[in-house]
Amino acid sequence: PTRRRLLGTAGATGLVLGAAGAAVGYVSAPAQATPLSSIGAGQVPFHVKHQPGITEGLQARGHLVAFDLAAGAGRKEAVALLRRWSETARRLMAGEAAPNDDTDVARDAGPSSLTITFGFGNSFFARTGLEKQRPVALDPLPDFSSDHLDKARSNGDLWVQIGANDALVAFHGLRAIQKDAGSAAKVRWQMNGFNRTPGATAHPMTARNLMGQMDGTRNPKPTESDFDQRIFVPASSKKDPAWMANGSYAVVRRIRMLLDDWEKLSLTAQEQVVGRRKANGAPLSGGDETTAMDLEKTDANGDLVVPLNAHARITRPDQNGGAAMLRRPFSYHDGIDVDGTPDAGLLFVCWQADPLRGFVTVQRKLDRGDALSKYIRHEASGLFAVPGGAAQGEYVGQALLE
Numbered sequence: 001p002t003r004r005r006l007l008g009t010a011g012a013t014g015l016v017l018g019a020a021g022a023a024v025g026y027v028s029a030p031a032q033a034t035p036l037s038s039i040g041a042g043q044v045p046f047h048v049k050h051q052p053g054i055t056e057g058l059q060a061r062g063h064l065v066a067f068d069l070a071a072g073a074g075r076k077e078a079v080a081l082l083r084r085w086s087e088t089a090r091r092l093m094a095g096e097a098a099p100n101d102d103t104d105v106a107r108d109a110g111p112s113s114l115t116i117t118f119g120f121g122n123s124f125f126a127r128t129g130l131e132k133q134r135p136v137a138l139d140p141l142p143d144f145s146s147d148h149l150d151k152a153r154s155n156g157d158l159w160v161q162i163g164a165n166d167a168l169v170a171f172h173g174l175r176a177i178q179k180d181a182g183s184a185a186k187v188r189w190q191m192n193g194f195n196r197t198p199g200a201t202a203h204p205m206t207a208r209n210l211m212g213q214m215d216g217t218r219n220p221k222p223t224e225s226d227f228d229q230r231i232f233v234p235a236s237s238k239k240d241p242a243w244m245a246n247g248s249y250a251v252v253r254r255i256r257m258l259l260d261d262w263e264k265l266s267l268t269a270q271e272q273v274v275g276r277r278k279a280n281g282a283p284l285s286g287g288d289e290t291t292a293m294d295l296e297k298t299d300a301n302g303d304l305v306v307p308l309n310a311h312a313r314i315t316r317p318d319q320n321g322g323a324a325m326l327r328r329p330f331s332y333h334d335g336i337d338v339d340g341t342p343d344a345g346l347l348f349v350c351w352q353a354d355p356l357r358g359f360v361t362v363q364r365k366l367d368r369g370d371a372l373s374k375y376i377r378h379e380a381s382g383l384f385a386v387p388g389g390a391a392q393g394e395y396v397g398q399a400l401l402e
């Protein structure tokens with residue numbers, strides 16, 4: 001049964017009873033599901049060409065979790081696990097209960113735009129005897145001089161990204177995915193993130209990160225003619241194994257923001273670091289958020305208005321041989337260190353057809369020092385092959401595993 005149908009039988013009494021079980025004056029509701037808000041009703045299809053959770057808008061809540069196959073578990077266990085995970089994802093994304101032992105955490109709520117996305121890490125292929133199927137694109141990312149990576153919180157055999165516009169719905173998804181892993185796989189690392197709740201702003205606008213910047217302005221847009229080519233592996237790729245058709249490669253970086261240092265900068269200095277206005281995301285060369293950046297414009301002193309090391313100048317595809325990626329991050333806040341430093345920043349997740357041409361090209365350049373580098377620290381890293389979406393009756397990764 002769907003969670004909403006369950007609610008239909010139990011919801012009315014829930015509405016009329018107070019803490020002590022006494023009636024609290026609400027008019028008794030008819031025994032039918034409470035209409036969901038538009039946020040709750042948001043539903044993303046599971047059986048699609050590209051896995052969900054890539055091109056959808058940012059969700060208010062996210063969990064990233066990596067698993068390693070258990071000792072002794074191989075291809076057979078991986079097949080069974082991906083089958084279980086796919087069925088759970090399909091059901092939860094439709095607002096239904098989990099197949100086994102639903103925890104009731106998302107009871108009363110709609111799917112809230114839940115997406116569950118699955119990927120394979122480099123180490124998965126040796127564990128399952130599928131080395132021949134390992135994409136070259138999964139070769140380990142190069143070391144960058146500014147890396148401060150915690151290996152225990154990096155990579156992993158399997159990766160799952162869970163996003164939803166409701167925190168309980170997202171947690172419910174995480175818990176179901178972990179329980180499905182059973183004895184086949186163990187959690188290697190897990191991270192939690194968030195974005196603005198849809199509806200919190202008066203009109204749709206680009207998200208802000210924890211530095212206060214509008215972040216995502218120049219992301220490739222699905223309406224652009226080269227979008228698919230940049231983000232997804234084509235069905236006839238020569239470089240990638242056939243099972244990656246319509247898939248994408250996700251680079252995950254836990255990037256701490258050195259907020260105490262950043263917040264000491266004046267507004268003008270902060271804007272010079274990025275090359276865009278903080279209030280509205282407009283380039284420093286003028287106009288509004290959508291105005292093209294004038295890279296050549298100089299001020300009265302003859303200095304470039306958008307500094308040479310500004311983050312938004314350095315990362316541009318036209319400064320990087322066309323390198324482009326779809327950035328779809330979550331902010332994170334994991335509390336405050338004993339010395340008062342916030343453990344906060346960006347769970348940077350970017351999607352591309354080729355991580356060497358996308359993330360690596362741009363990060364190599366940022367690693368040589370853009371203006372933002374002083375204010376951030378890369379603390380964990382992952383690279384995952386995310387296959388195309390599962391067709392009706394199929395599970396994610398079936399073309400690889402069978």
Ligand code: HEM
Pocket residue numbers: 209211213214215216217218219253255256257274276311312315316317324325345346348359362363366372376
């Ligand atoms: C653009 C912030 C890390 C790649 C931007 C913009 C901001 C920003 C404010 C300008 C608005 C926009 O177009 O979205 C940050 C912060 C980071 C970070 C706070 C770390 C905490 C990275 C990393 C990469 C990257 C690690 C890739 C290696 C890009 C790209 C653009 C961009 C490709 C768009 C360039 C364009 O197409 O014009 N970033 N960024 N960023 N950033 Fe970052």
